[in-house]
Amino acid sequence: METDLRLESSLWIGNKRYRAVLTGWHFKWTEVDKKNAGKKTVSVPVAEVVGVEEGRVEILPQKSVEDTDKDFTVFYVKRRRSGGSCGLLWSLGRTQFSCPSRVLRDQWIKHLRTALKTHSPLRPHRLLVFINPFGGKKKGREIYHSLVAPLFELAGISSHVIVTERANQARDHLLKKDLTGFDGVVCVGGDGMFSEILHGLIGRTQQEAGLCESDPTVTLQPCPLHMGIIPAGSTDCVCYATVGVIDPVTSALHIIIGDSQPLDVCSVHHASSVRYSVSLVGYGFYGDVLVESEKHRWMGPLRYDYSGTVVYLSNRSYAGVVQYLPADPLLSSPRDKTRCLSGCSVCSKSTERLFPHTSDSGSLYSSHFSQYSNDSEGEWVSVEGRFRCISLTCMSSSCARSPLGLSPSAHLADGTGDLILVWDTHPLNFLKFLHRHTSTQDQFDLPFVEVHRVKAVRFSLPEGREEGGHEEIGQLNCRIGDEERECVDTVSRNGSQQHLAQSVVGREIMNEHKMVTPILCGLCCKKTPTVSVWNCDGEILPFTEIFCKIHGQLVRLYTRGIEDGSAMNSCSQGSDKSKSRCILYE
Numbered sequence: 387m388e389t390d391l392r393l394e395s396s397l398w399i400g401n402k403r404y405r406a407v408l409t410g411w412h413f414k415w416t417e418v419d420k421k422n423a424g425k426k427t428v429s430v431p432v433a434e435v436v437g438v439e440e441g442r443v444e445i446l447p448q449k450s451v452e453d454t455d456k457d458f459t460v461f462y463v464k465r466r467r468s469g470g471s472c473g474l475l476w477s478l479g480r481t482q483f484s485c486p487s488r489v490l491r492d493q494w495i496k497h498l499r500t501a502l503k504t505h506s507p508l509r510p511h512r513l514l515v516f517i518n519p520f521g522g523k524k525k526g527r528e529i530y531h532s533l534v535a536p537l538f539e540l541a542g543i544s545s546h547v548i549v550t551e552r553a554n555q556a557r558d559h560l561l562k563k564d565l566t567g568f569d570g571v572v573c574v575g576g577d578g579m580f581s582e583i584l585h586g587l588i589g590r591t592q593q594e595a596g597l598c599e600s601d602p603t604v605t606l607q608p609c610p611l612h613m614g615i616i617p618a619g620s621t622d623c624v625c626y627a628t629v630g631v632i633d634p635v636t637s638a639l640h641i642i643i644g645d646s647q648p649l650d651v652c653s654v655h656h657a658s659s660v661r662y663s664v665s666l667v668g669y670g671f672y673g674d675v676l677v678e679s680e681k682h683r684w685m686g687p688l689r690y691d692y693s694g695t696v697v698y699l700s701n702r703s704y705a706g707v708v709q710y711l712p713a714d715p716l717l718s719s720p721r722d723k724t725r726c727l728s729g730c731s732v733c734s735k736s737t738e739r740l741f742p743h744t745s746d747s748g749s750l751y752s753s754h755f756s757q758y759s760n761d762s763e764g765e766w767v768s769v770e771g772r773f774r775c776i777s778l779t780c781m782s783s784s785c786a787r788s789p790l791g792l793s794p795s796a797h798l799a800d801g802t803g804d805l806i807l808v809w810d811t812h813p814l815n816f817l818k819f820l821h822r823h824t825s826t827q828d829q830f831d832l833p834f835v836e837v838h839r840v841k842a843v844r845f846s847l848p849e850g851r852e853e854g855g856h857e858e859i860g861q862l863n864c865r866i867g868d869e870e871r872e873c874v875d876t877v878s879r880n881g882s883q884q885h886l887a888q889s890v891v892g893r894e895i896m897n898e899h900k901m902v903t904p905i906l907c908g909l910c911c912k913k914t915p916t917v918s919v920w921n922c923d924g925e926i927l928p929f930t931e932i933f934c935k936i937h938g939q940l941v942r943l944y945t946r947g948i949e950d951g952s953a954m955n956s957c958s959q960g961s962d963k964s965k966s967r968c969i970l971y972e
C-alpha cells in the first residue's frame with residue numbers, strides 16, 4: 387500500500403521550488419535550491435491533512451477560490467503552545483502548491499485524497515450537532531457558524547445542526563430519533579450539554595442492546611457513535627481534561643481527523659434511577675457550590691467563584707458512610723505523580739485488560755462483556771465520619787480554575803475512578819486544600835485528605851440520622867429575602883428529597899407557620915443541614931444515598947487526550963532538526 391500511494395515530484399510554493407514526497411504516512415516538502423544547512427523539510431502526517439482542494443483556496447476569514455488548473459491547496463493541522471493550559475492549540479495550516487502540468491496536479495490531489503481515506507478510517511462523514519444557544523457566554527451559535535462550520539465543510543463533513551430550544555432536548559432526541567447514518571454526535575456548549583449527549587447515547591445504546599441501564603449489576607454496552615465537544619460553556623471541564631485546551635478550532639480539528647479517545651464513565655444509581663458522570667460526582671462542598679450557583683446563573687461563568695466563596699464561608703461538613711472497592715494497586719496509583727497524556731500507556735494496557743480479545747477498535751464492542759472476567763474482585767472498605775467533601779472522578783477533571791484538576795494523576799480510560807475524601811477540618815485547612823487545586827502543590831499531601839483509586843463507591847447516611855434534618859448549632863434564625871425569621875424545619879415535614887428538589891428549582895415551600903425558601907435556609911440560617919446534595923457533572927441529583935460504578939471506556943470522544951506542551955520545546959514548526967521532540971513533524 388505504501389508503494390501504491392507514493393508520489394514524488396517537484397512543486398512550487400510561490401517562486402520557490404520544492405521536492406515533494408507523499409509516502410503512505412507523510413506528505414513532505416523540502417526546498418530544493420537552498421544550501422543544505424538551511425534546508426527545511428515540512429512533514430505533515432497524512433492523518434492530519436484536513437482537506438485538499440483544486441486551485442488556490444482560502445477558507446478563513448472567508449472562503450475564496452482562484453480556480454487555476456495547475457495549483458492545489460493542502461490544509462492541515464498546525465500546532466502551537468497555549469499560554470495557560472497544558473495541551474497544544476491546533477489551527478488550520480494552508481499551503482498552496484503549483485505544478486508544472488494539470489495532469490500532475492490531478493495526480494497529487496487524487497493520491498492525497500486516497501491516502502487520507504486509507505489512513506484515517508475514523509474520520510466522520512456525517513455528524514449530528516446540538517448547539518446550546520444559552521451555554522456559557524451565550525456564544526454557541528456564533529462559535530459554531532464562524533469557526534467550526536467552515537472547517538467541517540472543507541473536510542467534506544455534512545452536519546445536521548439542531549439549535550436547542552429547551553434543556554434535555556438533545557438527550558431526548560438521542561433517545562428517540564433515528565440516528566442512522568451519523569458517525570458521531572457533537573455538542574456546542576458546556577459540561578451540561580455534554581452530559582445530555584452522554585445520557586442520550588448511553589441510554590440509546592442500552593435500549594438497543596435490550597439492557598436495563600438502571601441495574602447496577604449490568605455491564606453496559608459501549609456506545610458505537612463518537613462524541614465531540616465544541617467548548618462554549620462555563621467550566622468546559624470535560625473538554626479541558628480530554629484535549630488540554632479550551633479552543634473551538636482545536637476541538638473541531640480533532641473531530642475532523644477522526645481522533646478517538648476512550649473514556650471511563652461512572653454510573654450513579656439510586657433505587658431505579660441512573661445518572662452518568664465522567665468528571666465529578668461530588669458531595670458536600672461541590673454539591674453545595676452547585677446549588678448556590680444555580681441561583682446566580684445570570685452571573686455567567688463567574689457564578690462558581692461567587693458561590694464557592696459563599697459556601698466556603700458557610701463552613702459546613704456532613705456525616706456519611708463511604709464504602710469503596712479499591713482498584714488493583716499494582717496497576718497505578720492516584721499519587722504516582724504521572725499524568726494521563728496522549729498515548730498513555732496505563733490506558734493502553736487497560737484497553738487490553740478491559741477488552742482482552744480485541745486487536746483493533748473495529749471489533750472492540752463485541753468483546754466488552756468479558757471486561758470484568760479477568761478482574762479479581764477486591765474487598766470493600768468502609769469509612770464513616772464527617773466530611774467537608776467527597777468527590778469521585780473518572781478523569782483528572784482539570785479546568786481553567788484548576789489546571790491539574792481534582793485528581794492530577796487520574797486516567798481517562800483505565801476503568802477506574804479516584805475517590806477523594808476530605809475529612810472535617812479547620813476552615814483554614816480546608817482553604818489550603820482548595821487553594822492547592824489552583825497550583826502544582828499536592829492537594830493530597832494533607833493529613834485530613836485521602837485519595838483512593840476505585841472501581842465502585844457506595845454512600846449512605848449514618849444510621850439513625852434524620853435525612854435532610856438540621857443540626858442545631860445556635861439560634862434558629864433563617865433569612866427570607868432581606869427578612870430574618872424563625873426557621874421552620876421544612877425538611878422533617880416534607881421529606882428530604884422533596885426539600886432538595888424544590889430548593890433546586892427555587893420554589894418556596896409553604897407550611898403551617900411560615901414560608902421559607904429552603905435553600906436560603908440551608909445556606910444562611912444558624913442551623914446547618916445534615917445532608918448535602920450530589921453534584922453529578924454539574925447537575926444536582928435528587929437523591930442522597932447512591933451506588934457508583936466505573937465502566938471502563940464506555941464512550942469514545944473525538945480527541946486524543948492531552949498532548950504534552952513541553953514536547954514542543956525548541957520545536958520550530960516544520961523543522962527536521964527537532965525530529966525527536968516535535969510531535970507535529972516526525
Ligand SMILES: Nc1ncnc2c1ncn2[C@@H]1O[C@H](COP(=O)(O)OP(=O)(O)OP(=O)(O)O)[C@@H](O)[C@H]1O
Binds near residue numbers: 577924
Ligand atoms: N435551549 C436551551 N434552553 C435552556 N437550557 C438549555 C438549552 N439547551 C440546553 N440547555 C441546558 O443548559 C444547561 C447548561 O448548558 P451548558 O452546559 O451548555 O453551559 P454552562 O452550564 O454554561 O457550562 P458548564 O456546564 O461547562 O458549566 C445544560 O444542562 C442543558 O441541559
Ligand SMILES: CCCCCCCCCCCCC/C=C/[C@@H](O)[C@H](CO)NC(=O)CCCCC
Binds near residue numbers: 665
Ligand atoms: C481559595 C481558592 C479556592 C479555589 C477552589 C478551586 C477548586 C477548583 C476545583 C475545580 C473542580 C472542577 C470539577 C469539575 C466539575 C464539573 O464537572 C462541573 C460541571 O461543569 N462543574 C461544577 O460543578 C462547578 C463546580 C465549581 C467548583 C469551584
Ligand SMILES: [Ca+2]
Binds near residue numbers: 781796799802
Ligand atoms: Ca479513569
